[in-house]
Amino acid sequence: MGVREEANERRRNDILDAAERIVAEKGIGHLNIRDVARASGCSVGTIYTHFADLDGLALHVNARTLARLAAALDDVERHDQGGDIAGQLCAMAGAYMDFAAGNYHVWSALFEHRMPQPLPEWHREDHFRLFRRIAGKLRTLHPNLPDDEAFLRARTLYAAIHGIVSLGMADRLGRLPAETLKAEIRRIMPNLLS
Amino acid sequence: MGVREEANERRRNDILDAAERIVAEKGIGHLNIRDVARASGCSVGTIYTHFADLDGLALHVNARTLARLAAALDDVERHDQGGDIAGQLCAMAGAYMDFAAGNYHVWSALFEHRMPQPLPEWHREDHFRLFRRIAGKLRTLHPNLPDDEAFLRARTLYAAIHGIVSLGMADRLGRLPAETLKAEIRRIMPNLLS
DNA sequence: TGTACATCAGTGAACGCGCGTTCACTGATGTAC
DNA sequence: TGTACATCAGTGAACGCGCGTTCACTGATGTAC
Numbered sequence: 001m002g003v004r005e006e007a008n009e010r011r012r013n014d015i016l017d018a019a020e021r022i023v024a025e026k027g028i029g030h031l032n033i034r035d036v037a038r039a040s041g042c043s044v045g046t047i048y049t050h051f052a053d054l055d056g057l058a059l060h061v062n063a064r065t066l067a068r069l070a071a072a073l074d075d076v077e078r079h080d081q082g083g084d085i086a087g088q089l090c091a092m093a094g095a096y097m098d099f100a101a102g103n104y105h106v107w108s109a110l111f112e113h114r115m116p117q118p119l120p121e122w123h124r125e126d127h128f129r130l131f132r133r134i135a136g137k138l139r140t141l142h143p144n145l146p147d148d149e150a151f152l153r154a155r156t157l158y159a160a161i162h163g164i165v166s167l168g169m170a171d172r173l174g175r176l177p178a179e180t181l182k183a184e185i186r187r188i189m190p191n192l193l194s
Numbered sequence: 195m196g197v198r199e200e201a202n203e204r205r206r207n208d209i210l211d212a213a214e215r216i217v218a219e220k221g222i223g224h225l226n227i228r229d230v231a232r233a234s235g236c237s238v239g240t241i242y243t244h245f246a247d248l249d250g251l252a253l254h255v256n257a258r259t260l261a262r263l264a265a266a267l268d269d270v271e272r273h274d275q276g277g278d279i280a281g282q283l284c285a286m287a288g289a290y291m292d293f294a295a296g297n298y299h300v301w302s303a304l305f306e307h308r309m310p311q312p313l314p315e316w317h318r319e320d321h322f323r324l325f326r327r328i329a330g331k332l333r334t335l336h337p338n339l340p341d342d343e344a345f346l347r348a349r350t351l352y353a354a355i356h357g358i359v360s361l362g363m364a365d366r367l368g369r370l371p372a373e374t375l376k377a378e379i380r381r382i383m384p385n386l387l388s
Numbered sequence: 389t390g391t392a393c394a395t396c397a398g399t400g401a402a403c404g405c406g407c408g409t410t411c412a413c414t415g416a417t418g419t420a421c
Numbered sequence: 422t423g424t425a426c427a428t429c430a431g432t433g434a435a436c437g438c439g440c441g442t443t444c445a446c447t448g449a450t451g452t453a454c
Contacts, residue, residue: 043432127366156378163357172321184350191385237399
């Protein structure tokens with residue numbers, strides 16, 4: 001990789017770092033080009049040599065978040081291969097919960113309505129990759145189920161967990177501590193798998 | 195009520211009607227004062243004699259949505275008193291699903307991050323009122339549970355349903371038909387209640 | 389009933405700001421010979 | 422190795438637009454006498 005290519009990659013990462021920091025602090029609704037430029041130490045024009053536009057930048061921030069989330073689930077899976085599937089799924093749901101709690105703004109940016117509609121295919125694929133990790137685990141529980149049936153059940157499980165995390169941390173009904181929510185997930189997980 | 199008071203109320207309703215129509219068509223992210231003024235046949239200044247600001251208007255649109263949603267659940271409850279609790283909760287969850295599917299933009303506005311933070315107390319109470327309807331139904335299933343325990347279980351149920359509706363209709367993992375989602379809710383409801 | 393005044397909703401031009409995006413220009417890096 | 426040219430990232434002022442909000446003014450409705 002030439003000097004220029006390296007510099008480009010470094011710059012691109014700096015920009016993404018800055019954007020991510022801003023989203024983490026204030027939410028994706030406050031992401032704007034000027035602040036990113038200032039925080040990453042370049043001019044506004046430079047942002048546009050590395051990203052098509054603000055939406056493109058936001059999408060790449062989200063892509064990073066999904067990658068970090070996937071890595072967090074990887075960790076759990078590595079350290080938790082002994083127990084039964086239900087226990088492993090609980091642990092993964094717990095990790096999801098912890099990630100959302102510890103990275104609230106970047107996590108909720110993943111589901112924000114102000115993202116470009118429709119989402120570009122590559123980014124939907126990022127979401128799907130994360131989902132397939134859960135689906136695959138669940139698949140081993142129901143080896144005889146047809147694929148589409150198993151897929152649907154996995155989605156329902158994923159969505160239920162998502163709802164518990166999402167509503168638990170939004171302020172619509174008051175926030176609940178992550179530990180409380182994780183306990184609830186542990187309580188209902190066996191029922192969701194039967 | 196004097197002529198002036200009546201006219202005020204009519205105007206206020208016209209404004210809310212227009213705002214609701216705009217949100218229903220384009221989402222709350224596209225709500226703006228000028229369009230509301232045009233659609234309700236008054237000037238921009240008039241909006242401010244009836245609402246404090248754009249956020250206030252948006253909050254009242256959401257309050258209306260919650261009221262309509264509550265009315266939809268009322269209907270279900272009235273026509274569905276025969277069966278068991280699980281059946282009734284399924285029917286209510288189905289009505290929630292249908293409402294969200296048939297009023298997607300106004301429904302999702304309820305959970306949007308761009309609402310003023312923190313939410314005003316009166317509007318959080320609107321959310322709570324809706325939630326308590328589910329909680330009350332569930333309460334009769336577990337009469338011996340302590341109140342806080344029953345409350346938590348109701349929230350988990352509510353949140354799980356919410357997640358299934360929410361992720362099912364967002365495009366992150368592809369949209370699913372409302373009927374499919376309702377079938378999934380029927381499938382897991384008994385498990386969630388045990 | 390009539391008159392004078394007060395109150396208050398409605399008006400829309402204007403203000404001001406935030407912000408995405410562009411573009412002519414600069415200077416550094418790469419390339420051809 | 423040196424020279425001339427091409428390529429390309431960086432710069433930041435400027436453009437243009439959307440949009441929330443204000444305000445001096447108008448005219449209708451209510452009120453006091």
